[in-house]
Amino acid sequence: MLAVDSLLKYQASSPERVAFCENERVVDYRSFCLQVASISARLVDDGVNPGDRVALLLPRGIDAACSIYAILFVGACYVPLDIKNPDLRLAFIVEDVQADCLLGEGDRPAWYSSGIWINLLESSGDATAKIDIEKVYCAAPEALAAILYTSGSTGNPKGVSISHRAIDAFVQWTAETFTINGDEHIASLAPFHFDLSLFDLFTSVYCAAKTSFVPQSLTLAPGKLVNWLEEQGISSWYTVPSILGFLTLRGGLKLGRLPALKRILFAGELFSIERLNKLASLLPDVALYNLFGPTETNVCSYWLVDRARLTELKSSPIGGSACGASFKIDSGGELLVDGPCVMSGYWQGGGLQKKEAGWYRTGDRVSENERGELVYHGRIDRMIKSSGYRIEPAEVELVINHYDGVQESLVLGKEDMISGQRLVAAVVGEALDMQGLKIYLKHHLPSYMQPYKMIFLDFLPLLSNGKVDIQKVKAQLEGL
Amino acid sequence: MNDVLKQFVFQELVQVSDPKKFSDDEDLLEAGLDSMGIMRLVVFIEETFGVTLPDDEIEPDNLQSLNRIISWIERHRS
Numbered sequence: 001m002l003a004v005d006s007l008l009k010y011q012a013s014s015p016e017r018v019a020f021c022e023n024e025r026v027v028d029y030r031s032f033c034l035q036v037a038s039i040s041a042r043l044v045d046d047g048v049n050p051g052d053r054v055a056l057l058l059p060r061g062i063d064a065a066c067s068i069y070a071i072l073f074v075g076a077c078y079v080p081l082d083i084k085n086p087d088l089r090l091a092f093i094v095e096d097v098q099a100d101c102l103l104g105e106g107d108r109p110a111w112y113s114s115g116i117w118i119n120l121l122e123s124s125g126d127a128t129a130k131i132d133i134e135k136v137y138c139a140a141p142e143a144l145a146a147i148l149y150t151s152g153s154t155g156n157p158k159g160v161s162i163s164h165r166a167i168d169a170f171v172q173w174t175a176e177t178f179t180i181n182g183d184e185h186i187a188s189l190a191p192f193h194f195d196l197s198l199f200d201l202f203t204s205v206y207c208a209a210k211t212s213f214v215p216q217s218l219t220l221a222p223g224k225l226v227n228w229l230e231e232q233g234i235s236s237w238y239t240v241p242s243i244l245g246f247l248t249l250r251g252g253l254k255l256g257r258l259p260a261l262k263r264i265l266f267a268g269e270l271f272s273i274e275r276l277n278k279l280a281s282l283l284p285d286v287a288l289y290n291l292f293g294p295t296e297t298n299v300c301s302y303w304l305v306d307r308a309r310l311t312e313l314k315s316s317p318i319g320g321s322a323c324g325a326s327f328k329i330d331s332g333g334e335l336l337v338d339g340p341c342v343m344s345g346y347w348q349g350g351g352l353q354k355k356e357a358g359w360y361r362t363g364d365r366v367s368e369n370e371r372g373e374l375v376y377h378g379r380i381d382r383m384i385k386s387s388g389y390r391i392e393p394a395e396v397e398l399v400i401n402h403y404d405g406v407q408e409s410l411v412l413g414k415e416d417m418i419s420g421q422r423l424v425a426a427v428v429g430e431a432l433d434m435q436g437l438k439i440y441l442k443h444h445l446p447s448y449m450q451p452y453k454m455i456f457l458d459f460l461p462l463l464s465n466g467k468v469d470i471q472k473v474k475a476q477l478e479g480l
Numbered sequence: 481m482n483d484v485l486k487q488f489v490f491q492e493l494v495q496v497s498d499p500k501k502f503s504d505d506e507d508l509l510e511a512g513l514d515s516m517g518i519m520r521l522v523v524f525i526e527e528t529f530g531v532t533l534p535d536d537e538i539e540p541d542n543l544q545s546l547n548r549i550i551s552w553i554e555r556h557r558s
Contacts, residue, residue, distance in 0.1 A: 217539075217540055219514075219515045220509070220514075220515050220518055220538075220539065220540050220543065221538060221539035221540065222535065222538055223535045223536035223537075223538060223539070224536070224539060242515075242516060243515065245519075246515055246516075246519055249519070250519070250522065250535045250538055251535060252535040252536055387516050418516050418519050418520055419516050435497065435498070438495050438497075439495075439497050441495075442495060447495075447512045447514070450495060452492065452493075452495075453491075
């Protein structure tokens with residue numbers, strides 16, 4: 001992988017260059033690489049082999065970044081878990097991905113019984129780890145580097161499997177397109193189970209840049225977050241529109257602030273054009289880029305925000321090809337993508353379901369405008385986007401349907417000014433207990449997948465063709 | 481004011497097993513109040529109670545519990 005090669009190069013050629021910062025902790029390329037070597041020696045000692053899958057149960061930060069590089073050093077594939085997921089979901093994912101090893105801090109979790117457990121807090125006993133370039137495994141381009149679990153339309157989470165080739169294509173494209181170099185200071189806020197983090201983890205190192213992890217508490221304090229970005233002298237940031245919207249509305253942004261900031265890349269959800277326009281006017285010298293693509297294609301298109309057109313546009317175009325992707329729009333308006341960034345397939349039910357060669361159907365409805373830019377029109381299926389999270393209603397319904405007394409349910413996305421959409425549910429059953437159901441959902445689903453409002457119905461209304469009358473249910477739920 | 485605020489918090493923002501048993505000092509951030517929830521809450525407070533909350537005061541210290549939120553609102557009511 002390009003980023004691994006770069007790390008090995010820079011630890012020797014510019015060892016004192018700063019690689020990552022987390023609060024007061026600063027690591028240069030040399031000491032970062034030494035920590036990576038130490039963890040990778042431990043992985044080997046504990047029996048991790050090339051091609052294995054190593055799940056990661058760590059908060060975003062330097063230790064997790066070191067661990068990811070260590071996993072790649074030994075030729076294994078990293079599976080970043082969302083530490084906020086309930087245990088039941090974590091257990092499902094670790095079982096589904098057939099993790100050979102779980103890396104975390106503290107005691108072995110009760111839900112992980114088989115496989116190797118590595119506690120990072122325990123000293124490896126090898127403080128004198130050396131960087132032995134010969135021992136760094138050289139993975140084949142098609143070997144899997146990462147598996148990112150996402151909500152599955154069949155009712156269970158599924159793993160988007162990403163090869164070294166796909167990450168390299170993304171890294172090269174971002175480095176060239178955004179002219180990232182060693183002088184860049186990148187802010188990292190995306191959790192590692194989100195594909196946005198590939199920029200912070202890999203493009204950064206490939207370009208010998210410095211990356212600082214945004215302290216978690218600042219996501220709840222927009223004014224302080226802006227101060228932090230300014231004090232740090234952040235120059236590049238790849239984040240989600242919901243955070244940018246929060247900063248735009250309540251971050252105390254005004255002309256002259258964030259003088260070091262050169263560019264913001266955003267992806268993951270729609271950015272309302274009014275808010276984007278406001279952000280653009282508050283930061284007149286910052287290049288804004290709308291990056292687009294489901295996790296399965298990483299970034300397949302992008303649009304450099306054209307400020308002159310913002311007042312006349314109804315929505316932000318998703319632009320033209322990124323990362324060497326080719327497009328096709330079928331007769332139903334669905335976007336098909338092929339290119340080097342496309343995933344290898346879904347990891348599901350214990351193995352990789354290899355994707356057939358050729359076009360990947362995104363499920364996104366698009367069209368081309370008069371300038372030849374792609375414009376997004378929504379999903380052809382039921383997928384919901386809420387604050388950047390993608391949610392398959394079927395997964396939530398399956399969990400609800402397993403609750404005592406529930407016969408069936410329907411989960412929908414309610415339009416929302418702040419999150420884009422919020423989950424609501426209609427539940428059919430006998431003698432149901434609302435509070436009990438809510439607690440049950442808390443134990444089975446991450447908070448962003450729990451419907452914030454639910455109604456109980458005697459039956460789901462049907463259309464004459466026998467299908468559920470979604471519009472009718474929607475109208476009932478809108479009134480909540 | 482307390483009841484209106486509580487109703488909004490427990491119906492719209494955080495799911496707790498029993499809102500009646502959730503004390504006014506308990507940690508709302510632990511209970512699941514996130515950045516989007518905070519944005520909803522700030523808009524709700526300003527619209528409902530007619531106060532203006534300064535941007536630089538939107539931070540965990542003022543939002544950690546119902547009591548903290550209430551005293552934050554009180555400070556801006558004249």
